[in-house]
Each structure stands twice: as structure tokens, then as C-alpha cells.
Amino acid sequence: MNRFARHRRLTAAALTVLTVAAGATACSSGSGTADTKGADSGTYTIWDPYPQFDKTSAWAKLLDDCGTKAGVKIKRTAFDTSDLANKALLAAQQDNSADVLIVDNPVVSTLAEAGVLTTTDDNKLDTSKVDPNLLAAGQSGGKTYGTPIGANTLALYYNKKVLKDAGVDVSSVKDWKSLTAALAKVEKAGKKGITFSAIGTEEGSFQFLPWFWGSGAKLTELDSPEGASALKLWTDWLKEGYAPNSVLNNTQTTSWQEFASGDYAFAENGTWQLAGVKKLGFDYGVLPIPGASGGNAAAPTGGEFVTVPVQGDTGRYATSQKLVSCLTSSENLYDTDATLSYVAPTSEVQDKQVAANAELKPWVDAVKAAKGRTSDDLGTKYPKISEQLWKAVQSALSGSKSPEDALTAAQDAVK
Template identity: 80%
Template sequence: MRRFSARRLTAAVALSTLVTVTGTACSTGSGSAAADDGTYTVWDPYPQFDKTSAWAKLLDQCGTEAGVKIKRTSFDTSDLANKALLAAQQDNSADVLVVDNPVVPTLAEAGVLTTTGENELDTSAVDANLLAAGQSGSKTYGTPIGANTLALYYNKDVLKKTGVDISSVKDWQSLTAALEKVKKAGHKGITFSAIGTEEGSFQFLPWFWGAGAKLTTLDSAEATAALSLWQGWLQKGYAPNSVINNTQTTSWQEFASGDYAFAENGTWQLANAEKAGFDYGVLPLPAARGGNAAAPTGGEFVTVPVQGDTGRYAVAKKLVSCLTSTDNLHTTATALSYVAPTGAVQAKQADKNPALEPWIESVKAAKGRTSDDLGTKYPTISEQLWKAVQAALSGALTPKDALAKAQSAVK
């Protein structure tokens, strides 16, 4: 049995306050991970899915195939990491833990999770950029069950009225030119979320990374260019001042009004887009000089926590392998509104639903927030980044000064 450091676990509890940016319902309950003979426990962040859902039925199916019963407990995403850390202290961890990808390094650093080398999970088919979100150092902890990310929704009616050809939008310069044309024609340009929380960082990162900036150097010229882009849009009226307080939900509501040409938002809004009442399209977020910018990945990893009884690992491996098989990943990705983490399943998704093609492109260019071996450093960096965005967009500081202050605070 691996020994846990009480100090590391306590610190990890403090760090596990990373906020989910896609949102879930309240927990349907809690419970001990302790299981009766023949029963294996699964903890997940999907309280919105009851026992009749495709996800719950898949869990039961995988249990049946492994010859065991499944006891499933769902928690709110923000609650799950703390529950997992506390359970580890008591040697009472779930057999399988499905957890938001930015939290994986926190749990790994605390010694809560086994590595794929230890549990012999095969991750060879998973896209490397998605797998990176669950890596710390040279080790991998679990495998992604799916991913969501950000892209640009656009209102085809507004673009048609204002004479903007969407095929011309290839980089920052052409996007800004399109926004200028839209505004001159009397329409609204672009809406996004720049709120002072993880949501604000999440939405800023594609522009930050798209400029070539790195999270280890918040005050670089590239980072300043990205923040100056957003600030310039507000100053010219291409984006509303409301973005400073917008969540991704309120930003979507602005776009759904039908007045805006563009909105930065996520895969999870696809169902709402179909109900918006106007013709829309989706474009991967452009990088500064063209091509697709790396947007941050959302989505969960399926992991195997450390157990005092190592004999439980064999069945846990069977359960994870079942949940992440090619056939079942397609079921799961559809049920959770995710893009699958493997090329083979992504191709199946695109065949069944061509509307997912720009999202698959975006996911292929996406990047984990804790990638680049940031691990548990990310929450501190993110907080300073969203503070810099707030300071610049409110006019309190120039982009350069706001980012210099952020970098100083991180150090």
C-alpha cells in the first residue's frame, strides 16, 4: 500500500478548489466508498444523470461484464475532489473515480491515484494533447472519457446582413475587421465571458495561447498582445462592457438574443444553439496569425485510486477498460455531449453528426490547463490571470501593467 502524506493531502484539499467551468447540478447524495463483497464503487461528477440514463446503464453493463455489482455515487464537481482526498486519508477510496481533468494533478501529487503504468491501462489510442491533462511529471494518471472546449459560434443572419464572409475570418486581424464591419452596419459584434473566476481564465486562454504566450510567463509581449486585443474590442464597442461580469451562461444568453454576430462558448451549448431560432455556424477560435488556437480542454478523466487492498485493482482495470472501449466511448461522449478522446470514435461522431466537425477540429488543437507540467501551480496562475483581465478591461491598468502585476504575484 502506498503511504499518504497527511501534509500533502491537507495541502491538496486547499488546492482542489478549482472551479468547473461547464457546470453541473447539485449532488444527489454521498456515501462511503466501502463496498460489500462483489460490489465495486464508482464516484462521478454527474448527479444530473439518474439510474435510467445512458451513463448509469453503461456503468451497470460494465459491472456485469466484470462479474461485479456497481455502487455509484455522484457528487457536484466542486465537491468531488475534496471527497476523494478525505476518503484517501481513511483508506476508503472509490474503486473508480471520474474527476474533472484539472484536478487530476492535485490528486496525483497527493498520492491518491495510481498511474497507468501501475494499473496497466492502455492509453495508446488517446489523443496526446488530451492525455496530457492527466499527466504529472513523466507519469499518466487515468484516461479521458471525453472532452469539450471552446469555439466561435456565429449568427449567419447577422453576417449576411452586414456583408461578412465567414470564410474570410482566419486570424485576429480578419476577425477584428469583421467585427468593425458588423458594428458599422448597426449590429453587435462579439460576446464572451471575462468574469473574475476560472471561467474568465478559461475563455481568455485561447487568445493567450493563440498569441504564443505561456502560463509560466504571464507578462510576455505575446500575453500583452492577447489582452490588448480584448481591451481594444471593448474600447471600440465591438464587445459589450458586460463581458467583465459575464459568465458563460449569461454570455450565451446575449448571443441567443440574435443581436450578436459572434460568441465564444462551448460544446455544451449545442442543444441551446438548436433552440436559438436563427441559423448559426461554428468556427474554431483563430490564432493570432492564422490556424486554430489551442483552447483549454474541459471534461473528465477515469482514474483508479490507490487501495489498501491491492487485489481490487484487477476488476477496477476491467471497469475502466470497459468504460473507455471504442464502442462505449461513443455512447458516453454522446450522453455527456463530449467529443471523444480518440480519433476512431471522433470519426464515428462526425459521421453521425456533421455539426460536430468544427468541435472535433477544436478539440484536436486543444490543450489541458495543467499541461506543460504546471500541475498544482495552475490555480494560482489562473487567479492572477483573471485578475489581470479584469484590471485591463475595467481600465484600472494597462494590459502590460496588469500582466506585470500578475507575474509578480505568481512569483
């Protein structure tokens, strides 16, 4: 593609809503300053969404180590997650892309369709060990545009004491009916059932998707009977008092604070809470989100992809490939994913994680059942679908529309 053609496509892509990444993967906020690539070809630039890690961190040291192994120096810049996507688009317009770009997985298809990223056929990255359901988040139009560095997803945390006092055996929770029965017992015992985030942003869609997909619904058909059954489940929980009205405004952080009070039986939240859950002062467990009729529902995957942007000097790709291969090697994935509270994207490293920490087993199970938000070749269609989905959730939970009418309006808006 010539530079003019790429510039023209990028201009259109820059108008795409890139907020799908914000809030869904629990990366800390921060800011970075874009540095232009030095004239020295021995310096390679890496942009990442981890401003919480400074130059003394294990993450920064890993980048430097991989640079040393590849025989180059690393210039690293960290950005806020949502800011990074826009910076990447702008840099590509200016033919000044980073050599390696680590970006939230829903943004990969947007950048790929804009002509910003090379394919794994071009850059020779080996993705053969990556779990297919995780790799799918970085695929568009039958091509793969990078490799995941790790994954997080959603599951149900539960308070063991609240369930015990209510006479609930958590092993009985296998589907929606048994979960709702457990919530009824908890409410009758004077405690609170379940908290989650249904806010009118991507976080709300992110948290609703396990129930939507767990019903058998598809994002290409928001108004299906299956989708309506998922929204009715949430609506009924509010009507019965099993979930609080605060879910309408809850972020994943505020719903977690509700669970931290010790009054709730369940909280839908993510892998990123593992570091803090042991500080809550009560015994907890983790349960994969059940599907409507049983089994584990597909929860959306969070986490980043390591990608190689298009360069004017294609001779840089060989070294970029070495850097990415180093960052995503089995040895480094184990250490990196421990730092990021991620489940590894390969079964080999997942087994190693569980062997070292048995508490990760339900999270590995949840990740194995997980699904990328842009999978099924939705690509840049996803942001529009997601916006209508969270609006439908808000309408139904607030009582302004029935679940069926809310989802019908959502599907009409997407068309």
C-alpha cells in the same frame, strides 16, 4: 507509500485551491452522498460528477452494464464537480477511496501529487489510442494518472444572418486582424460584435486562454509581449464597442444568453451549448478560434478523466481496470460522449462522430488543437497562475491598468 505518509501529504493537498474545476466544463449542479465501500468484495464503488443523470439514465445503465461484464455490482455516487475533488481527498485520508473516480481534468494533477491516484503503469490502463494533447491533462511528473472519457472545448458560434446583413463572409475570418475587421463591419451595420465571459473566476481564465495561447504566450510567462497582445485585443474590442462591457461580469451562461438574443455576430462558448443552439431560432455556424496570425488557437480542454484511486487492497485494481476499460471502450465512448455532448478522446471515435453528425467537424478540429490547463507539467501551479490571469484580465478590461501593467503585476504575484 505508508498510510501515515499519504495522510500527511493529503493534509497539505487539501489546502490547495480546487476551484479550477468549477464552471469550466458546464456540468450541472447537484449533490451526492458519500457511501462507504461495502464489505462485499463483489461491490465496486464509482464516483462521478454527473448528478444530472439519475439511476434510469443511459449513463447509469452503462455503469451497471460494465459492472455486469466485470462480474461485480456497482454502487454509484454522483457529486457536484467542485465538491467531488474535496470528497476524494477526504476519502483518501480515511483510506476509503472509490474504486473508480471520474474527475474534472484540471484536478487530476492535484490528486496525483497528493498520492490519491494510481498511475497507468500500476493499474495497466491502455491509453495508446488517446490523442496525446488530451492525455497530457492527466499527466504529472512524467506519469499518467487515468484516461479521458471525452473532451469539450471552446470555439466561436456565429449568427449567419447578422454576418450576411453586415456583408461579412465568414470564410474570410482566419486570424485576429480579419476577425476584428468583421466585428467592425457588424458594428457599423447596427448589430453587436462578440460576447464572451471575462468574469473574475476560472471561467474568465478559461475563456481568455485561447487568445493567450493563440498569441504564442505561455502560462509560465504571463507578462510576455505575446500575452499583452492578447489582452490588448480584448481591451480594444471593448473600447471600440465590438464587445459589451457586460463581459466583465458574464459567466459562460450569461454570455450565451446575450448571443441567444440574436443581436450578436459571435459568441465564444463551448461544446455543451450544442444541445440548445438549435432552439435559438436562427441559423448558426461554428468556427474554431483563430490564432493571432492564423490557424486554430489552442483552446483549453474541459471534460473528465476516469481514474483508479489508491486502495489498501491492491487486489481490487484488476477489476477496476476492467471497469475503466469498459467505460472508455470505442463502442461505449461513442454513446457516452453523445450523451455528454463531448468530443471523443480518440481519432477512431471522433471519425465516427463526424460521420454521424457533420456539425461536429469544427468541434473535433478545435479539440485536436486544444490543450490541458495543467499541461506543460504545471500541475498544482495552475490554480495560482489562473487566479492572477483572471485578475489581470479584469484590471485591463475595466481600464484600471494597461494590458502590459496588468500582466506584469500578475507575473510578479505568481513569483
